[in-house]
Every structure is written in C-alpha cells, then in structure tokens.
Amino acid sequence: MKKWVTDKDSKGYYWPSEEAKSYAWVKDEKIYEEAAKDPIAFWDKKAREGISWFKPWKKTYLWKPPYYKWFIGGKLNVCYNCVDRHVESGKGKKPAIIWIPEPMNEEKKVLTFEELHKEVQKFANVLKELGVKKGDRVTIYLPMIPEAQIAMLACARIGAIHSVVFSAFSPESLRARIDDAKSKVLITSDGYYRRGKIVELKKNADEAVSGKSPIKKVIVVKRAGNQVEMKKKRDFWWHELMAKAKEKCAPAKLDSEQPLFILYTSGTTGKPKGVIHVNGGYIVMAYWTSKYVFDLHDEDIFWCTADIGWVTGHTYNCYGILATGSTLLFYEGTPDFPDKDRWWKIVEENKVTIFYTAPTAIRMCAQWGSEWPAKHDLSSLRLLGTVGEPIDQQAWSWYFENIGGSRCPIVDTWWQTETGATLITTLPGVGPFIPTVAGRTFPGVTADIVDAEKNSVSGDMGGYLVLKSPFPPSLLRGLWKAEKKYIETYWLSYDKEFYSTNDGARRVDNKYIRITGRVDDVMNVSGHRISTAEIENAIASHKNVAECAVVSQPHPIKGEAPFAFVVLKEAQPSEQLKNELFETVRVKIGPIAKPEVIAFADALPKTRSGKIMRRMLRALVTNQPIGDTTTLLNPESIEQLKKVVGYKG
Numbered sequence: 001m002k003k004w005v006t007d008k009d010s011k012g013y014y015w016p017s018e019e020a021k022s023y024a025w026v027k028d029e030k031i032y033e034e035a036a037k038d039p040i041a042f043w044d045k046k047a048r049e050g051i052s053w054f055k056p057w058k059k060t061y062l063w064k065p066p067y068y069k070w071f072i073g074g075k076l077n078v079c080y081n082c083v084d085r086h087v088e089s090g091k092g093k094k095p096a097i098i099w100i101p102e103p104m105n106e107e108k109k110v111l112t113f114e115e116l117h118k119e120v121q122k123f124a125n126v127l128k129e130l131g132v133k134k135g136d137r138v139t140i141y142l143p144m145i146p147e148a149q150i151a152m153l154a155c156a157r158i159g160a161i162h163s164v165v166f167s168a169f170s171p172e173s174l175r176a177r178i179d180d181a182k183s184k185v186l187i188t189s190d191g192y193y194r195r196g197k198i199v200e201l202k203k204n205a206d207e208a209v210s211g212k213s214p215i216k217k218v219i220v221v222k223r224a225g226n227q228v229e230m231k232k233k234r235d236f237w238w239h240e241l242m243a244k245a246k247e248k249c250a251p252a253k254l255d256s257e258q259p260l261f262i263l264y265t266s267g268t269t270g271k272p273k274g275v276i277h278v279n280g281g282y283i284v285m286a287y288w289t290s291k292y293v294f295d296l297h298d299e300d301i302f303w304c305t306a307d308i309g310w311v312t313g314h315t316y317n318c319y320g321i322l323a324t325g326s327t328l329l330f331y332e333g334t335p336d337f338p339d340k341d342r343w344w345k346i347v348e349e350n351k352v353t354i355f356y357t358a359p360t361a362i363r364m365c366a367q368w369g370s371e372w373p374a375k376h377d378l379s380s381l382r383l384l385g386t387v388g389e390p391i392d393q394q395a396w397s398w399y400f401e402n403i404g405g406s407r408c409p410i411v412d413t414w415w416q417t418e419t420g421a422t423l424i425t426t427l428p429g430v431g432p433f434i435p436t437v438a439g440r441t442f443p444g445v446t447a448d449i450v451d452a453e454k455n456s457v458s459g460d461m462g463g464y465l466v467l468k469s470p471f472p473p474s475l476l477r478g479l480w481k482a483e484k485k486y487i488e489t490y491w492l493s494y495d496k497e498f499y500s501t502n503d504g505a506r507r508v509d510n511k512y513i514r515i516t517g518r519v520d521d522v523m524n525v526s527g528h529r530i531s532t533a534e535i536e537n538a539i540a541s542h543k544n545v546a547e548c549a550v551v552s553q554p555h556p557i558k559g560e561a562p563f564a565f566v567v568l569k570e571a572q573p574s575e576q577l578k579n580e581l582f583e584t585v586r587v588k589i590g591p592i593a594k595p596e597v598i599a600f601a602d603a604l605p606k607t608r609s610g611k612i613m614r615r616m617l618r619a620l621v622t623n624q625p626i627g628d629t630t631t632l633l634n635p636e637s638i639e640q641l642k643k644v645v646g647y648k649g
C-alpha cells in the first residue's frame with residue numbers, strides 16, 4: 001500500500017514521501033519564492049493558465065483602500081469554466097458529481113459533465129423564463145442534492161447572483177436573508193432525508209415567504225415525496241419546468257468584478273452579513289487551491305462533507321473542484337445513519353481518494369470509537385483535510401491513524417467565508433505536516449501576524465492575523481448593502497492598510513502559522529460560525545427576559561458551545577421557561593445555535609458605563625481567574641454567578 005507521508009521526525013513533523021513528491025503538482029518551495037517576488041505577476045499568470053476567459057484583462061490589480069479589484073476588464077463565465085470546457089475537451093463522459101442519497105435502499109446517482117452541462121443549460125433557461133436577469137438575486141434553500149449545484153451553476157451561467165441559505169436554518173433566518181438580498185426567486189425542495197426521517201423543507205420556505213416578501217416565484221424540487229402545498233402562480237415544480245425548458249443556453253460573458261454570489265455569515269452583531277464574491281478572482285483561487293491543496297489528478301474522487309450552504313460547500317463541493325474537472329462526491333445524509341460507519345462505507349464503496357471534513361466531525365467519530373472505520377477498507381484514501389476551526393492534537397492523531405492509516409497527510413486549511421478559498425495550509429508535496437499547525441500562506445498570499453500597532457510580531461509571539469496588499473483575488477468585495485459594516489469589520493483596526501481576519505495566530509519555527517482562534521465575539525460551534533449577539537437577540541425577544549449575555553464555553557465535541565446568562569423580568573426561573581428559551585433560539589436561528597446551558601442570574605456584571613463584562617462571564621464558565629471586579633458597577637453580581645455556574649476558580 002502506498003505511503004504518502006514519512007514517519008514522524010524528531011520534532012514530531014511528517015513530510016511527504018518520495019512517492020508523494022513525485023506525484024504532486026507542487027514538489028518544492030520554488031513556487032512560494034516565485035510568487036512572493038511578485039504576487040500580482042503570479043496571479044496574472046495563474047489566472048491565464050487555470051481559467052478560460054472570453055476577453056483578457058487590461059489591468060491585473062487595483063488597490064484603493066479599502067477596495068481592490070482583480071483582472072479588470074476581463075470577461076469570463078464561471079459555469080463555462082466548471083462545465084462546458086470539460087465537455088469540449090473530451091471529458092464529457094467523466095463523472096462530475098457522484099450523489100449518495102441517505103436512504104440505503106436508494107441507488108446512487110452519477111452526473112457526468114455532459115449531463116451536468118444539459119441540466120445547467122436547461123435550468124438557466126428556466127430562470128430566464130421566470131424573468132431572472134443578470135444581477136438579480138436568487139435564494140437557494142436546498143438540501144444536499146445535485147439540484148443545488150445545478151441551480152448555483154445556472155445562476156452563474158446567466159449572471160444572476162445566488163444566495164444559498166443552509167437548509168437547517170429556520171424560516172426566520174431564511175426570511176431575513178431573502179429580505180436583505182431582495183431575491184425574486186426561491187429554490188427549495190419538498191423535503192429531504194435526515195436520519196431516516198423526512199424534514200419538511202417546503203413548509204419552512206412557505207413560512208419564510210408568507211405575507212410581504214420580495215419572492216415572486218418558488219421552484220420546488222421533488223425529493224422526498226412528502227405532501228406540500230403549491231401556491232398557484234407562485235410555486236412551480238422543478239421537474240415540470242425542466243421538461244418544458246429549452247436545451248441550449250449560451251454562457252453570459254461576465255465582467256471579472258461582477259458579483260457571483262452573496263453568502264450570509266455571522267459577524268459580531270445580531271444581523272448576518274452578506275459577503276460578496278465576484279466571478280474572476282473567486283474562480284481563479286477556487287481553481288488553484290483545489291488543484292494544489294488537494295493535489296487533484298484526473299483519477300481522484302474528492303469528498304468534502306461540508307454542507308452546500310457554507311462557503312466550504314460553495315468552493316469545494318462545487319466551483320473549485322468542478323473547475324479543475326475533477327469528480328466530487330456529494331452525500332445527502334448524516335455520518336451516523338443508519339449506523340456510525342456510514343461515511344467509511346461510502347469511502348470504501350466509492351474508492352474516495354481525498355476526504356475533507358471538520359475537526360468537530362472528527363471528534364464525534366473519535367468518540368464513537370475506532371471500531372467503526374476499522375470495519376472498512378479505507379486504502380483508497382491518499383489525502384485528508386480539515387477546515388473550520390483549530391484542530392487539537394488528539395483529534396489530529398485519531399484522524400491520521402484511524403482514517404488515514406498513518407499513510408496519508410492531513411492538510412489543515414485555514415480560510416473564511418470572506419476569503420472564498422484556502423489561504424493558509426501545507427501543500428501535500430511540500431510539507432511538513434505539523435499537528436495543530438495550518439502551515440504557510442498559499443503562494444501569492446501575503447499575511448502577517450501583528451500587534452495592535454501594526455508591528456509584525458517576532459518569533460513565536462502571538463498576535464493578530466492580517467492580510468496585506470496585494471489582497472488575495474478571492475477576498476470579499478464588500479458586504480451586501482452594508483458598506484460601513486464592511487469597513488468597520490475588516491479595515492478599521494489598521495487604518496485601512498491591512499485586512500483584519502479577526503483571528504489570532506502565532507508562528508512555529510518562524511515560518512508556519514498556528515491559528516489560535518477568533519479574537520471577536522464570534523463563536524465556532526461544530527464548525528458553524530455564530531455570533532454571540534445573534535443568540536442574545538433571539539433570547540432577549542422572549543417576553544420574560546430582561547437581558548442576557550452569551551459567551552463561548554469549550555466543548556469536547558463541538559469545539560465551542562454557547563453558554564447563556566439570562567436575567568428575567570418578573571417571572572420565576574423554571575424548567576419550562578428554560579425550554580421555551582431553547583425553543584426560541586431554535587425557531588429564530590436554527591438548532592445549531594441552541595445554547596448548551598442557560599443559567600438564570602439576578603444581574604449581569606457591568607462596567608460603570610453599563611457595558612456587560614463578557615470577559616468575566618467567559619472566565620466564570622471556563623474556571624479562569626476573573627480579575628479585578630472592583631471597577632464593576634455591581635461586583636456582587638459575580639459572587640452570585642459563581643454559585644450559579646459552580647465556579648471553582
């Protein structure tokens with residue numbers, strides 16, 4: 001059996017084996033040096049080499065703080081790059097998407113590039129027929145079925161801007177995202193399978209567009225066959241529209257800087273932000289990171305477990321992987337249905353070569369026990385990846401040994417919804433793979449670790465992770481209708497000179513970057529990004545709540561979990577009230593945001609200016625020193641809270 005990494009060296013690092021090096025696209029550090037010398041020239045060359053353009057650009061990069069553009073004047077079509085060109089080059093019969101339904105008695109479905117080409121053109125015509133034009137927004141609220149990629153690619157084909165909303169988000173969250181983007185069309189399904197049960201998605205969609213809504217048309221995919229209500233003139237079945245659709249639709253020639261999609265993500269306030277990505281820069285980096293980080297070759301079967309509703313799903317379950325002409329596997333269900341070895345069964349049966357998931361999922365699998373993967377032959381695997389949060393040593397080792405059979409490297413990929421593609425990782429042919437360390441900036445990416453005064457920190461001192469100009473081509477181009485927020489969130493800390501990632505980091509060996517976590521009020525619950533303010537708003541909407549504060553608490557599986565302190569109005573604390581509050585969060589945001597603990601308090605610790613001291617609340621729930629409480633308006637509140645949380649100090 002091929003071994004893709006060496007044994008651990010004296011420092012505990014792993015290196016690519018000779019075999020891995022000779023196979024890899026990138027075998028040594030030369031590319032890093034070349035790119036660092038002139039990142040703009042590097043991206044100029046890579047953009048031409050990897051992506052097909054209808055018209056070349058006049059200027060490669062423009063930087064007017066805090067805005068930048070790439071490949072200015074260039075024209076392209078992302079859908080053409082993901083689909084048509086592979087058909088034209090003779091790869092039409094190659095599988096593009098292997099779809100695995102959750103129910104065991106259903107057959108998998110394979111969509112070749114040729115078939116995908118047909119479906120995408122037809123659906124693009126469906127959208128046009130319904131009046132969707134270039135620049136219009138289309139909200140996609142779909143489960144993990146290939147219609148999700150078809151819908152996204154069809155939007156890209158005609159220049160409509162999609163906004164995909166995670167299918168587990170509540171109707172209220174969906175409504176907020178629809179209203180903010182002013183989407184005309186919503187694409188959803190009747191339902192989908194989740195641990196053997198049908199989730200009635202159309203019901204949620206109906207609730208989200210009831211009353212006043214910008215949505216004029218709803219397209220419904222028949223997936224689970226559950227009963228749904230179809231509103232006349234508003235709701236249409238996907239298959240009926242497709243049966244009537246014209247076959248050919250030429251890809252629109254779109255401007256490099258024209259938006260490709262909006263994706264809502266949590267910021268430090270209660271309101272989700274619509275991160276904007278544009279055609280040119282995004283697809284260039286989606287392509288190159290897919291090819292180099294996952295070292296994609298023609299024979300690979302790539303599987304990313306992320307939901308299509310997150311940026312990972314966009315870039316590595318659709319655009320980046322398809323742009324390289326690789327086959328991706330797409331699974332509808334959960335890892336534990338019908339049993340805890342479902343993922344490993346899928347790897348074995350489909351000979352998956354590259355597997356990409358999140359630390360929280362790895363910790364969950366580790367907790368279920370190594371007997372589950374041990375039941376299966378995982379020897380097809382060559383490369384493993386993680387994303388979403390820092391990976392701890394234990395989870396890393398479990399993954400490396402039990403899934404990778406100590407043969408496969410792990411690429412720990414750091415990036416954000418805002419960056420669109422991986423920016424920090426270790427390339428599989430270069431190494432070293434250091435547990436808990438993401439690695440180096442991807443060639444052509446300029447990052448630094450700085451203190452609050454913009455000085456680079458030296459050695460292994462921790463600091464703030466920032467990006468410097470030239471900014472990565474795939475970095476966000478703004479927040480949908482929230483310019484002030486864009487500037488405040490990413491540019492104010494460093495006088496519009498650096499982009500703030502809002503993550504902390506430190507260097508290892510002066511070269512490799514370890515991410516230490518968020519430095520703002522954003523939590524990472526099971527790899528899902530949630531702001532404390534969002535949960536606070538939801539809880540505070542309950543009639544009995546006077547005020548509340550949510551902080552993050554370490555959690556063995558989820559990484560972090562929300563801990564809510566609640567002060568009531570007149571009401572008495574009770575289990576029933578607690579359940580109502582849990583339910584409020586579930587309904588307002590979705591099950592992922594549900595607090596681990598709700599603790600009732602008499603008062604919250606406050607500064608004299610009335611600000612809640614979340615830092616002290618965090619110390620309380622993590623048993624850390626609380627610090628000086630004498631400057632508080634109400635120091636006695638801390639004593640009561642110590643009892644409430646069982647603080648041991």
Ligand code: WT7
Binds near residue numbers: 387418438501515
């Ligand atoms: C935040 C972004 C990128 C897709 C999934 C999450 C954290 C992400 C890593 C990693 C340590 C990581 C950061 C980042 N994060 N990847 N490999 N190591 N932390 O996207 O929801 O926009 O969250 O996730 O804190 O800022 P997102």
